[in-house]
Amino acid sequence: MPRWYDRKINNAYFSETPKYYSRIKDVRLALAIRSATLARLLHIDEVTFLGYEENRTTELPLELFMDMSILTGLSADYLLGLTDEPAAYSPSLQMPENLTTERIREYRINHGITLKAMAERLDISESGLCSKELHPETLSFTILDIVLIAYLLETSVDYLLHLTDEFVPHKRGLHRKITLPTDEVIRIRKKLHLENIYATTENEINKYCLQHFRLRELRLANGLRQKDVADFLGINIMTYGGYERKPQIIPIYFLIKLAKLYGCTIDYLVGSSDIF
Known part of the structure; x- marks a missing residue:
């Protein structure tokens, strides 16, 4: 600073x-x-x-x-x-x-x-x-x-700064970097007409995976917490949370184990097929 x-x-x-x-x-x-x-x-x-x-x-x-x-x-x-x-x-x-x-x-x-x-x-x-x-x-x-x-x-x-007439502030934060929620990112990019503009190929891959991989969708459908899935895979919850935020980094071995856990095909899990 x-x-x-x-x-x-x-x-x-x-x-x-x-x-x-x-x-x-x-x-x-x-x-x-x-x-x-x-x-x-x-x-x-x-x-x-x-x-x-x-x-x-x-x-x-x-x-x-x-x-x-x-x-x-x-x-x-x-x-x-x-x-x-x-x-x-x-x-x-x-x-x-x-x-x-x-x-x-x-x-x-x-x-x-x-x-x-x-x-x-x-x-x-x-x-x-x-x-x-x-x-x-x-x-x-x-x-x-x-x-x-x-x-x-x-x-x-x-x-x-006269940006709002609300004088009661939101709850005070921790003055640190936090991840901007995916829905906010999508909303802002749409607002700025940036839907088809990407800084790097990696970002484009990440966006594709977020839209197609069903890691979070299947976990919630089965009533599981991130900790439950992390324990099943034998990893810590922070690592698994990173996989849900950036699905492209998840090892194929874990995809195989998750497909068995949910009783679905890997194609369905990664969104390349709608056949369960």
């Missing part, structure tokens, strides 16, 4: 300094598209995008998370790792044309928090905070500022 990541704040409401984890690259890889493609969709240069993706800049721009949220339908909170729930909040009824941080001042005043108290908690000067609040169109609040304020006011980054 950038060097300003460890900035301390004096705030009794926090058990620890709030963090964020940028999921920009994680989302792109989950969607199986090239950086050039996503950069084009975001209307920015690929080199610039790669700098953002790798956290090589001193400050990530707020616009990046707003644009990605609108583009993909994922919440800014999710893109920042503040929640593990990917679905966006309901859209704001009066979303401004240009990004603004005016809600920070409004929400602070409504919560009865003085300018001095907020400045102390953000570890910036009172005049500096005043300037940031009175000129919301300049977007002088940093990503870390926004994250800290969202925690302080017990709301979401999406609300502060």
